[in-house]
Each structure stands twice: as C-alpha cells, then as structure tokens.
Amino acid sequence: MGLFTELKDSISRAASTLFSEEDPKRIGIYGPPNAGKTTLANRIARDWTGDAVGPESHIPHETRRARRKENVEIERDGKKVTIDIVDTPGVTTKVDYTEFLEHDMEKDDAVRRSREATEGVAEAMHWLREDVDGVIYVLDSTEDPFTQVNTMLIGIIESQDLPVLILANKIDLEESSVQRIRNAFPQHETTELSALEGDNMDEVYDQIAEYFG
C-alpha cells in the first residue's frame, strides 16, 4: 500500500535526520478549491528543489490526493529551513459533478472526479488532524473569504495551536482584494502573493522561515 510505504519511508527518513539540526516540519498547504495551492506548492518546490509537486489546473479539484514534497530546504539570511510540503485537495462542503460538466468534461469523468475530490477532502481533513505541524492557508484574494469552510478550517487550525500563515493569492488579478482577507482573519498576519507570477515570493519565504523554521 502506497501510503504505508510512504509512511515507512517518511519514518526512516525522519530517523536518518535525527542527528540533523531539526527534523523537517510537515507543512500542509490548505484552502478552498482553486485557491492556487498546487501552484504555490509547485512554485516553492521548483524554487528550492527544481521539481514540481503536481499538475495545476483551472478546473477545481485538480488535486484529489495529498501530495508531498519532502526536504524542501529554504535558505533565508544564511540560515536553512527544511520543510516537507503537503499539497492537499481543496476543502469544500459540497462536491457536485455538474460543476465539472461546464469544463467540457464527460459525465462519467465528472462523476469520478467528484468522487475522488470528495475522498480528497476526507484525506485533507485527516491530515489536518494528525499529520501536519503547520499550515499555509491559501486564499484566492478575488473571492469572498467569509465562508463556512474558511472559518471552520481556520478555527480547527487555531484549536490545534498549529502555526498558520495566511496567503492572499492571485494578486495579479484585477479583482484581488487582500484587505478583505485581512479583515476576515485579523488575528493572523496575511501575506499577499501571486504564486502564478511569482510576485512577492521573497516575503512568503521570509514568512515560512519565520513561522515554520
């Protein structure tokens, strides 16, 4: 079973790094569908490892299984921060295959995608419960952040006392409103960026090093 193999690998890797300065923290990239989580994960992974994490798509629920990129070393101010990035499926309370039909998808494919997306949400929630040491919460700054999903997830993250970095993504788009996100979660610092364009990534890395280093 792939998951167990991965877990085993992860454990042995963790054991092998026992003597390193610090074990890499596992950072989950969370957020609603189509917020740009995978784009961000790929941006980080490409910037620091040269590899991508997974395919990006404008069709929601492209990521339907959590994907990990381990031992991503980020250098800030001469100091190295090593993290494992977990790109998670977008979290939502409803998945409807008809949404995918609008993207020229056959019904069978849409239904399958819907089912897999639902499994993905379950997986994401499970990871949040047990397997992450910190969260990068990605929001599409062109969308209203006052949603049940955002409120609930941020609430869970807070209740777990997990360090969380809120990112206002897609600032390259005209309708972007970072302030709206700041207003929604005033208890957290919000960092703006465009993962697609690579805008403001330096500050994002600073924040990652500060929050998860």
Added chain:
Amino acid sequence: MPHQCTNCDRTFDDGSKEMLSGCPECGGTKFQFRPDGFDGGSGESGAVDAGPTDDSGGTDPVAESPPEPTDRPGDTVTRTVGNAAATVRDLVGGSASEDATRAKPPQQTAGPASADGRESPADGGDDDIIVAESDPTAAEDTAQADARTQLVEPDEMPGTDGFDPAETDGGESTDQPADDDRSMADDPGRLADTPADVAETAETTTANAATDEPAVDGAGSDAESEQSVADEPDAERSVADEPDAERTDRPELSELRKELNDQFESIRVVEPGQYELNLMELYDREEYIIALQEDGRYSIQVPDTWRQADA
C-alpha cells in the same frame, strides 16, 4: 455512557453507530444523550423544566438556559446529536411539541395551572426562545402571540395560586432522567431533549391551545382550542386532546431515522457524483475514508490502535 436507550437503558459509547438503526437489544429507536459527567440534574435539559413552573414571574428559565447546550467546544458527538435533534425538530415541526404534550398524563393536565405554566415561558422570553428554535418558530405570528397574551393574564388564572410546580415538572418530563425516560418512551419523534426542544414545545403547545392558527401545525382541534380560551377548564382538556389530532401528522419513523443517519454521516451521497461533506465529522474521525462507492458505502483505513484492540 453518552447515549442510552430509553426503553431498555442499554448504553452506547461516544461515537457508536450501533444505535443508528435502532437499539440492538430491544429494537427501540429512542435514545437520550448523557454526556460524561452528567449528574442527572444539571444536564442539558436540567434548567428547562423549571420554565413552566415560573408562570407568573418576569424571568423565564427557559430563555435563560443556553439555547444549544449541546454545542460545547471540543465535543463533536454532542454537537452531532444536537444537530440531529435540531433536524428532528425541523422535520416534525409542531408535532414534536405535541408529542411532548402527549407525554403528560391526563390527570396532570387537568388543572388550569398547567396551561398557565406552559404559557409563561413563551410569554416571558419570546425573543430568546425564538433564537433557540429553528424554523417552526416562524410559524408564530403576532396574532398567535396576541392570543397567547390574552390567555396568560395572571388574574385570569384561577389555578395560579394553587399551582404545583412539581406537577408541571412531571408533565413536561424533560428535566430529570426519570422523567426523560417516560416522556421519550411515549414519543417516537424525539431523539434528544434540549432546552430548545422544550422551548418549542412550550410555545407551540400554547399557541395551539390558545389560537385558531392553522399555520402552526394544522391542528384539528383548533376551533375547540379557541373556544376554550374563554373557558379555562376546557382549555386544559383541549391541550390534552390535541396530541391525538396531531398524531397523524408525524413523519414516518424511517424518514426520521434516515435524516438522523444523514446527520451522523461524514459524507452524504446526494446522488452519484454529488456529495455533501461534514467537515467537522471528517476531522474528528479516527478512521480515514479512502474510497467512496456509489451506493454510499466507503472503505476506511482504521487506526492501528483499533486493530490491536480487536486482536
């Protein structure tokens, strides 16, 4: 033992799914929720019953009690049960109230004070009760409220002085565990008693007794009820009679059970390809759903600790 069958007293652990399809022991379908540390007197419905007894006072214990006592942080099972109870309330609407009324033995409803007692919670704390209630509250309009107000004039109540709080407590039967059992045993429509339940009960029952308002629940004895407003002793009888008229309005038990099952689900299959997800439930589960099937079943990966327990 957070859950207990009201029929045979079998208890179920937190998160148990056994009771979703009826008690395995006796087939009973009514369960009460008893959070850990419940002391029998200060539980979720503890403060509720005091309401009806405080008929002439300005304060309303029902209104003062928390609208959703089940909504305690960190206790999702409690919350789920609360949700389920709310769903049941929504489903049965006014008839749930009638069920509770029916639980009251006839001799206890015989005194005018009983109607009086039931009146006051709604009267004293309308706003709070509305908050506590769900949709059915909307059915009560000003006409009903007026009608109720008429009924509650304290000096119109000959039995107020001689009113025995204990009697009403027994009648409402949602307070102490023993009462709970009795009322729930008589009432297939209820799963868990909450103050909101009782608030609704009190209010709707009163409205039925005092007004001719078909919008509430289409009670067949409305005309009689209205007449009885002027005639206090009759009013009592009308309250006692109404549940019979309501009995036919109750939804099928299977529907209720289905709805409850849905509430407990982490993932609800609306139809193949359409899903509704209960994020908190997914988050709270120890097991992890790894594959969905179209018939609503899913494969789970259970934690290692479960396997060890089984072995």
